[in-house]
Amino acid sequence: MGRLDMKTAFAAYVKESVGRSSASKVISQPPHAAYVHIPFCRQRCHYCDFPIVVTGDHLEVEKRANLHENYFNALIREIGLESTSGRPRRALTSVYFGGGTPSLASARDISNVLRTLDSVVGLESNCEVTLEMDPGTFDLAKAREFQSIGINRASVGAQTFNPELLKLCGRAHSVDEIYQAVENIRSAGIQNFSMDLIGGLPTQSLETFQGSLEELIRLEPSHLSVYDLIIENGTKFARLYSAGSSPLPSEEDTSEMYRMASLRLQEASYVHYETSSFALEGFQSAHNQTYWRNEPYFGFGLGAASFLDGNRFKRDGRMGGYMDWVSTASKYEDLEMPVEEVYTFQTEVEEFIMLGLRTAEGLDFEELSRRFDEDIAKNVFKSLKGQERHHVHLEDGLLARLTSPEGFLVQNAIIVDVLKNLPF
Ligand SMILES: C[S@+](CC[C@H](N)C(=O)[O-])C[C@H]1O[C@@H](n2cnc3c(N)ncnc32)[C@H](O)[C@@H]1O
Numbered sequence: 001m002g003r004l005d006m007k008t009a010f011a012a013y014v015k016e017s018v019g020r021s022s023a024s025k026v027i028s029q030p031p032h033a034a035y036v037h038i039p040f041c042r043q044r045c046h047y048c049d050f051p052i053v054v055t056g057d058h059l060e061v062e063k064r065a066n067l068h069e070n071y072f073n074a075l076i077r078e079i080g081l082e083s084t085s086g087r088p089r090r091a092l093t094s095v096y097f098g099g100g101t102p103s104l105a106s107a108r109d110i111s112n113v114l115r116t117l118d119s120v121v122g123l124e125s126n127c128e129v130t131l132e133m134d135p136g137t138f139d140l141a142k143a144r145e146f147q148s149i150g151i152n153r154a155s156v157g158a159q160t161f162n163p164e165l166l167k168l169c170g171r172a173h174s175v176d177e178i179y180q181a182v183e184n185i186r187s188a189g190i191q192n193f194s195m196d197l198i199g200g201l202p203t204q205s206l207e208t209f210q211g212s213l214e215e216l217i218r219l220e221p222s223h224l225s226v227y228d229l230i231i232e233n234g235t236k237f238a239r240l241y242s243a244g245s246s247p248l249p250s251e252e253d254t255s256e257m258y259r260m261a262s263l264r265l266q267e268a269s270y271v272h273y274e275t276s277s278f279a280l281e282g283f284q285s286a287h288n289q290t291y292w293r294n295e296p297y298f299g300f301g302l303g304a305a306s307f308l309d310g311n312r313f314k315r316d317g318r319m320g321g322y323m324d325w326v327s328t329a330s331k332y333e334d335l336e337m338p339v340e341e342v343y344t345f346q347t348e349v350e351e352f353i354m355l356g357l358r359t360a361e362g363l364d365f366e367e368l369s370r371r372f373d374e375d376i377a378k379n380v381f382k383s384l385k386g387q388e389r390h391h392v393h394l395e396d397g398l399l400a401r402l403t404s405p406e407g408f409l410v411q412n413a414i415i416v417d418v419l420k421n422l423p424f
Pocket residue numbers: 006010013035037050098099100132155194195196224225277285288299303304305306
């Protein structure tokens with residue numbers, strides 16, 4: 001069984017749903033992270049099922065400008081409504097502009113969002129502010145603008161350095177544009193940047209994957225994410241390929257790509273701090289760690305997920321639905337959150353265990369006991385003790401960690417075994 005996929009890493013927003021969880025003893029702490037979704041893309045990549053709106057060259061400039069204007073107005077309005085929630089405040093330690101393609105937006109629009117967040121919630125002076133910047137969507141001048149409004153971290157979706165594979169994925173940029181993007185980000189003074197790579201793409205061989213990995217290392221990003229391709233329903237890839245068969249690489253080959261990435265990146269001084277994430281020491285992403293530690297966070301915009309006061313909400317992923325939802329509210333209380341699946345005690349416990357075992361920090365038994373139940377913590381410890389020789393490292397009975405890369409590779413099987421033994 002392979003390791004858990006990219007979306008499980010961000011399980012909180014993947015759950016198509018979300019509801020009220022009163023069962024856990026989560027000590028309510030004010031959120032200190034905010035996710036802001038910017039949904040515009042030039043095209044839809046062939047593997048992607050994220051909530052986006054295609055605003056490519058087929059749209060007149062004026063129409064595109066209108067779409068941006070209306071969307072940012074809604075976003076600012078939604079953030080503004082938060083000021084009427086009466087929630088206790090804590091200054092934000094991270095803001096993440098994800099997408100879609102946030103770098104298609106103007107620095108002025110992004111700056112307005114940041115200023116609104118600052119006045120409604122507050123930004124810590126050393127807040128990590130990430131913007132996803134896709135190759136081919138910005139030049140040096142625009143990168144400088146982003147830097148000047150407070151963007152101090154960039155996330156660049158390279159995916160692969162193989163020109164044929166970029167084309168096959170329906171990416172709108174070339175390999176040269178990846179290098180150009182990195183050069184512009186650096187020259188603009190954004191030294192902290194992350195890059196994404198995907199393994200398991202159709203026709204991808206171990207050699208092509210290794211070639212991309214080496215190119216990535218040469219560019220010396222401070223952070224890296226390596227994902228396994230997921231064939232999502234409704235995508236072009238789902239129509240063309242079926243999981244587990246050619247031209248998709250075999251499971252042995254995708255495991256080998258992951259092993260290769262992990263070993264080679266650790267050799268190049270990156271810390272393997274989460275199943276899919278690697279960072280130079282000190283450059284672990286503050287924002288993503290909020291998710292993995294099961295801490296609360298704000299979410300704003302199309303399809304964005306939030307986790308507030310123990311409640312998880314995922315906003316509408318359709319533009320019309322989202323815009324109506326925001327425009328009809330005049331205070332926070334009017335924002336009715338769609339509840340499709342109730343988050344139960346059981347799902348909370350399972351998520352806590354899954355997220356903990358994804359990280360190098362590990363699963364903390366004391367925290368498990370404090371949040372949920374001592375018997376559950378004992379039960380999980382017992383299951384993991386039984387697997388100690390199989391890539392599970394137990395530290396003084398306090399923490400459980402999976403080894404890298406072998407433990408992460410069999411993570412699914414380990415977690416299934418732990419969940420199976422829970423008394424639910
Ligand atoms: C999985 S990638 C991670 C990017 C990068 N590798 C990193 O580690 O910083 C981030 C994407 O996840 C999605 N995402 C993250 N947080 C979200 C949230 N709270 N609600 C909805 N989508 C979210 C967005 O589509 C965003 O572009």
